[in-house]
Amino acid sequence: MPVPISQAWTVASYVLKQKIQGRKQYPLVLMLEPLYKCNLACAGCGKIQYPAHVLKQELSPEECFKAVDECGAPMVSIPGGEPLMHSEIEKIVEGLVARKKYIYLCTNALLLKEKLHLFKPSKYLTFSVHIDGQKEHHDFSVCREGGFELAIEGVREALKQGFRVTTNTTLFDGADPNSVRAFFDEMMALGVEGMMLSPGYSYDKAPDQKHFLGRARTRRLFRAILSNRKPTWRFNQSMLFLEFLMGKRDFRCTPWGMPTYSIFGWQKPCYLLQDGYADTFHELMTTTEWDNFGTESGNPKCANCMVHSGYEASGVDYTFGSLKGLFAAAKATLFTRNDDEEAYRMLNEPVRPVHSYNPLVQIESPSNNLEETRA
Numbered sequence: 141m142p143v144p145i146s147q148a149w150t151v152a153s154y155v156l157k158q159k160i161q162g163r164k165q166y167p168l169v170l171m172l173e174p175l176y177k178c179n180l181a182c183a184g185c186g187k188i189q190y191p192a193h194v195l196k197q198e199l200s201p202e203e204c205f206k207a208v209d210e211c212g213a214p215m216v217s218i219p220g221g222e223p224l225m226h227s228e229i230e231k232i233v234e235g236l237v238a239r240k241k242y243i244y245l246c247t248n249a250l251l252l253k254e255k256l257h258l259f260k261p262s263k264y265l266t267f268s269v270h271i272d273g274q275k276e277h278h279d280f281s282v283c284r285e286g287g288f289e290l291a292i293e294g295v296r297e298a299l300k301q302g303f304r305v306t307t308n309t310t311l312f313d314g315a316d317p318n319s320v321r322a323f324f325d326e327m328m329a330l331g332v333e334g335m336m337l338s339p340g341y342s343y344d345k346a347p348d349q350k351h352f353l354g355r356a357r358t359r360r361l362f363r364a365i366l367s368n369r370k371p372t373w374r375f376n377q378s379m380l381f382l383e384f385l386m387g388k389r390d391f392r393c394t395p396w397g398m399p400t401y402s403i404f405g406w407q408k409p410c411y412l413l414q415d416g417y418a419d420t421f422h423e424l425m426t427t428t429e430w431d432n433f434g435t436e437s438g439n440p441k442c443a444n445c446m447v448h449s450g451y452e453a454s455g456v457d458y459t460f461g462s463l464k465g466l467f468a469a470a471k472a473t474l475f476t477r478n479d480d481e482e483a484y485r486m487l488n489e490p491v492r493p494v495h496s497y498n499p500l501v502q503i504e505s506p507s508n509n510l511e512e513t514r515a
């Protein structure tokens with residue numbers, strides 16, 4: 141089971157209700173970005189390039205609750221920026237737990253250990269820790285030496301105190317499949333509840349434009365990584381989305397499945413693109429030209445996209461859309477091994493991880509000074 145039964149039941153009954161009501165476009169996870177400020181400046185990130193006056197702004201807890209109530213999704217993901225740098229993050233979490241929302245607080249965990257006392261363990265709260273792979277790869281990816289150790293220290297402490305902890309990993313070109321598989325072993329040994337994966341998206345604001353994956357390369361990479369799976373690996377996401385990444389099935393993008401709310405309002409059409417903003421969730425849903433987005437639309441910005449914020453909700457929607465979908469999801473959950481001789485051969489292909497020939501560059505951002513953020 142990728143998530144605890146109570147969460148699976150909440151999500152399943154919510155989706156079935158939407159189906160019974162004949163609602164074709166419904167939100168599954170609200171991406172709530174209460175700030176853009178971060179204590180890292182990752183090369184693949186498009187969020188921390190905003191000017192200083194934007195990075196200083198925060199959504200208030202009341203603004204967050206209004207967005208959550210308007211949207212109605214059963215799950216709320218809190219990315220950013222780094223949410224643990226929000227001055228009232230504990231109030232936001234408390235209010236969402238009171239609303240019985242399943243929260244994924246996405247953190248790089250640099251501040252996790254020292255901020256844990258602000259939170260209480262709850263089945264509704266999961267720390268989704270951003271770790272992009274084994275030590276060398278992660279430090280390179282987040283442009284911070286020692287970032288991996290700090291994140292692991294935070295994970296250990298959170299687990300010790302009884303919190304739900306998952307990892308979220310974004311893979312870019314140059315990822316070494318064998319190293320990613322070894323990373324899965326490390327995370328399982330650490331005791332995290334499950335892992336989430338996504339390919340990166342080529343943000344035009346990201347400083348590193350060289351290492352984004354095209355669709356064919358994405359499928360090849362995930363096929364090598366996720367075939368011949370070890371029984372110990374647990375993934376905290378739709379198994380059909382993983383099959384999509386491996387090239388075993390195709391989905392259309394459902395950008396309304398994970399709508400984004402930030403200091404600018406409701407972002408059109410998805411977490412990745414900024415085609416304007418709406419003032420209300422209703423306005424977002426009714427005024428966005430959804431047909432202009434998704435790979436099939438021919439929109440060049442969507443051409444190579446396979447990210448979880450566009451396609452994971454598609455997997456969940458497919459699961460509950462027919463008996464065929466339910467059967468496919470049950471099969472993918474129960475029979476996880478995915479035997480594939482060709483994928484074994486791919487693991488023996490030589491790889492040149494980006495960190496083996498590129499120096500680690502620590503990019504300065506207005507807010508990447510830890511001492512400053514602790515003040």
Ligand code: SF4
Pocket residue numbers: 393394395409410411412413433434435441442445446447449450451
């Ligand atoms: S394909 Fe990707 S970029 Fe395009 S709308 Fe969907 S999630 Fe957004």
